[in-house]
Amino acid sequence: MTDNANLKALSDAGVSIWLDDLSREALTSGRLQDAVKNGGVVGVTTNPSIFQVALSDGESYNEQVSKLAADRATLDEAVFAMTTEDVRNACDVLMPVFEATDRTDGRVSIEVDPRLAKDTEGTVAQAKQLRDGVDRPNALVKIPATVEGLPAISRTIADGISVNVTLIFSLDRYRAVMNAYLTGLEQAREAGKDLSQIESVASFFVSRVDTEIDKRLDAITGKDAEAAKKLKGKAGIANARLAYQAYEEVFSTPRWKNLEADGAKPQRPLWASTGVKDPAYPDTMYVTELVAPGVVNTMPQKTLDAVADHGEITGDTITGNYEEATEVLDALERLGISYSDVTAQLEKEGIEKFEKSWGELLDGVQAELDKAAK
Template structure:
């Protein structure tokens, strides 16, 4: 964790933890993940089904395990569970020195519950417990979506002492619900006799998708005023989320938990790869630099930061009036914030389910190819 890259160091110095939104088995085994830790201040990893599906199709790194699973008669769901938890467990081991050095704040690797369960509270809780027990590393985080049904699952998982990465947050109201679920979970954990200092959580607030949806609506409006606010909503929304974070974690309710050793749930900026090439490729890194935050970046965004990112210090604290003005302007133009965030959450769940389906299809194809094929383990994927 001693990068010589001044751009990356500048971001870390603001108080931003850099997490990588990517993981695959070759990255772990080749030492590339360790290199990112050493040279680019990467102090955490987030995963998703799309990442695992891509990794599985690329090369032979998974062939031995797939062959074993096929010969053992594993179902596709069992195979996906085994493959993904193995990768996350091994990544946790690589990240363990970071976890130890930061007293558990970083060095985290996130793995998500089956997104098909996003509307099923009880099944989500059971999935979280199963993943936590299987990975069996203190530095794993279980990703639970911030759907209405996900909120009580977040509370229940935290109450069991499970560290949680709350994902798929778009709206400020839902984010407040997430923070309430977090506080309730810690209060229950305390009642359950858990050591609050061992429980960590982040709240993943999605950024670029907000601009994608709102910009589309602004283009339909087509006026000069509409063009003026293009590309500003994602950052504004996230800045107001940070304001809400500051408010909640300065309450007496939080302070009583902090006095018992609890750590605040940090905001995590997710979906920070720029989707519109008209915008700077480091937009959501530079403009959302703020203390006690996490920015989880796809490799392309991390490379862009290292190459030409110009960090200007804290760009969030105290810019809340400006951010509110952006959202007010959008409402005035006829862009409904409530409708936008509802659409984004619905699409987000659908995208997670679709990518999970693609992962299942990829694994099923490999299992079918491996079954009865003695040479499969050495074949190119």
Template sequence: MTTPTDTSDTRPTRRLSEAGVSIWLDDLSRELLRSGALAKLLTEKDVVGVTTNPTIFASAMSKGDAYDGALQELAGTDVESAVERITTDDVREAADVLRPVYDATGTVDGRVSIEVDPRLARDTDATTAVAERLWTTVDRPNVMIKIPATVEGLPAITATLAKGISVNVTLIFSIERYRAVMDAFLDGLEQAQANGHDLAPVGSVASFFVSRVDTEIDKRLDAIGTPEALELRGKAAVANARLAYAAYEEVFSSDRWKALEAAGARPQRPLWASTGVKNPDYRDTMYVDELVVAGVVNTMPGSTLDAFADHGIVLGDTVSGTAEEAAATIAAIEAVGISLEEVTRQLEEEGVSKFEVSWDELLTTTRAGLDSAGGAR
């Protein structure tokens, strides 16, 4: 894969920010907070937000001794309550670190996301209730509650926004589902307005997953094995994301949106998630380099952020005006026998399942820590 040349002397993360992309870190741990490393990322690598998920918390809890003090304090607490206490404490502390960014950007950035228990992904009412509880518990205006874009999650997204609660919609893989997410967002803001909420601070992003699409489609292309199929490897994810951006442009230029914008609402920004490159044959920053456009968020795991800070490439807007080419790429993939609809449906199911597994790991790790500290109920 050919690497374009960027001769600018400015650091890559600064150039990306200047191109209008908000850099969020897809990671959080107590060690990252207490060591001051998160605060340094704001000044040294232009980070302006943080996302978390069950996998991130499970990993953080399983490493080192940063949570030993909290577990000692929570000894005797039931494990579910302990997990919520630990995760909301971390998110609250991160929100305080990011608060100056939130204020400086007029509530646009400086956001920290925390996810509803993924075991509730198919339960609308329970998701809505837990979203409100997390919002109240963290008690910071710059928190976002992550709700998965399952069919059952869509009305929960609307109901949560209607209460004036900021939402990060996660696990979006298909354009069709993304359109439903944007519609749920508009419904929620219209209800929030009717409920008397100030729309300006009600933030939302739509987390469109990228690398997992290539991982699954590349596997299928390899199995087909024809020259036509192999030529399409590594092209599906970026094309899918670029089509998502075209859908975003369409919805957020509509009269329906303009009425909300006139009332002070901010758009639900596309957020490129799952941006770590899984295939070592590909450029390790491709899901950042090739998705540069003003007004989006790119949330990166630490390794991708480090790689981009070292050798990322910013050559201006690489998304606008690419919809026709992206549609042709997807059509070519379909033509060799791969159904994108089938792939994205599978990825959503796997995504929910993987987060459930991570949540169970988090509960197990926490239970063991509580037992060591004096017993869990």
């Protein structure tokens, strides 16, 4: 619930507001509880970068670190214990939302170790460990949408585990993710699972697309420079709008209708990376320009505050704009900017970024364990 008119309008338009942030301080201070009670927040996402920042604040975790050190926990065991505890407690905060929305919202995500991004078997195994470690029905396990991640998504869904598929940049990969979800549901049905208990979102990244494409547009000189300039800041939104078009297509097929008749829920598109990187752009544009029924927008706190303060919600800003969105991507190709090259590079960089953050997280936790053991 929220009294803020902008956030209420966003929610009323069919957008679920999730917070892209989690820390123990947010839990112990009551900040997360307040965001859920009064700020319109109905879900939380995390990733290795967020945990790295949260756990670098040693004070909030001192007591647990001391106990883990005394128990002679390994580094991986310590990180697992610390992250799953935060997610478990956040799940408890969101449980009333989970129950009030028939298990759709009130979700909290936790990501598999990013070093497993290209390891199908390892991803499947850790998804089960995270499900069991958090032990809450409203937890989502995040699995990267790598080629190796696709079969892991199907197998995890087939096991009845709800999944947040992350690091999606291209439309082709998004369609493969939706196919993996449907395949998993079909396998779950064959195994006698209750499909109504399985939930999934597909995290389609937005601002990073503009960051990379704008850089390439800026490098264009000569006769095409003016055309390039006009395309800046348009690719991310166009790409996401076409993703929603793909979502509408897939979740209206006979294959989907058959699963829906057995209780399955659609895999909702989730707009990720919605914080604006370029200060020249409106700080709410990845929210206000991506409004449509049945989507999730997961925002960093700064973006959520900006939307609450001055976001102009004008209803559905996606459907009806597919032709214009297609033209944006076509215009980029005509200028020599390869869509497939951009999206492949962004996936590679996304994995590397999370691996780097995970490494920093491990280093930080090891240092704390060593300190506590002295």
